[in-house]
Amino acid sequence: xxxxxxxxxxxxxxxxxxxxxxxxxxxxxxxxxxxxxxxxxxxxxxxxxxxxxxxxxxxxxxxxxxxxxxxxxxxxxxxxxxxxxxxxxxxxxxxxxxxxxxxxxxxxxxxxxxxxxxxxxxxxxxxxxxxxxxxxxxxxxxxxxxxxxxxxxxxxxxxxxxxxxxxxxxxxxxxxxxxxxxxxxxxxxxxxxxxxxxxxxxxxxxxxxxxxxxxxxxxxxxxxxxxxxxxxxxxxxxxxxxxxxxxxxxxxxxxxxxxxx
Numbered sequence: 001x002x003x004x005x006x007x008x009x010x011x012x013x014x015x016x017x018x019x020x021x022x023x024x025x026x027x028x029x030x031x032x033x034x035x036x037x038x039x040x041x042x043x044x045x046x047x048x049x050x051x052x053x054x055x056x057x058x059x060x061x062x063x064x065x066x067x068x069x070x071x072x073x074x075x076x077x078x079x080x081x082x083x084x085x086x087x088x089x090x091x092x093x094x095x096x097x098x099x100x101x102x103x104x105x106x107x108x109x110x111x112x113x114x115x116x117x118x119x120x121x122x123x124x125x126x127x128x129x130x131x132x133x134x135x136x137x138x139x140x141x142x143x144x145x146x147x148x149x150x151x152x153x154x155x156x157x158x159x160x161x162x163x164x165x166x167x168x169x170x171x172x173x174x175x176x177x178x179x180x181x182x183x184x185x186x187x188x189x190x191x192x193x194x195x196x197x198x199x200x201x202x203x204x205x206x207x208x209x210x211x212x213x214x215x216x217x218x219x220x221x222x223x224x225x226x227x228x229x230x231x232x233x234x235x236x237x238x239x240x241x242x243x244x245x246x247x248x249x250x251x252x253x254x255x256x257x258x259x260x261x
Contacts, residue, residue, distance in 0.1 A: 027115065119178065181246075185253050
């Protein structure tokens with residue numbers, strides 16, 4: 001019996017593995033929205049910021065004032081758009097592709113592995129692009145205007161080495177991908193009621209944490225932790241909720257049947 005079943009099990013495992021790559025290809029069918037549109041929108045945001053920086057710096061007089069203005073420009077959050085966009089892609093990966101993939105005989109395990117691999121590949125791609133833009137920004141001292149969009153203080157400032165910056169972007173992209181996928185998985189499984197409970201529980205948890213920190217007068221300690229840990233360290237901790245979102249999302253989809261409404 002064992003001699004007969006072992007080759008069969010091996011073929012089954014091989015077949016399952018071979019279906020992971022088609023799931024990745026399925027996610028990348030609409031390459032424009034996945035690979036092109038985010039950069040177009042980010043480029044437009046960058047041009048708007050570039051124009052604002054030029055106007056501001058042209059209106060500044062003495063060198064001392066220019067230094068103060070440039071220090072203020074280091075707090076730009078303009079590039080956060082692209083992370084939110086990745087969360088939207090994470091939602092779409094489940095909401096739009098999950099029913100379609102099952103219709104092509106992909107198992108839920110294959111689908112989740114293929115989806116996770118897609119998230120990893122896209123995170124690496126976008127992290128590489130953001131890292132290159134950050135290096136150019138630092139080298140040109142903020143595009144010769146002192147502005148900061150890809151190397152803002154939220155992203156470690158100018159002194160961060162390229163590999164740490166890449167890790168920061170990569171882990172952040174993964175976080176938003178899997179959180180979006182988890183939200184979509186909850187909706188696929190329990191629809192509106194599930195979303196209400198999910199966001200209600202999340203709100204209670206956040207408010208409860210804020211209340212606990214406030215009543216224990218721990219805000220200075222929290223601020224100190226963020227400063228001492230640094231941007232890469234804080235982002236490294238985000239891998240914990242990222243892994244949890246990936247695990248919970250898979251468990252939910254294992255018992256989910258796609259619905260048309």
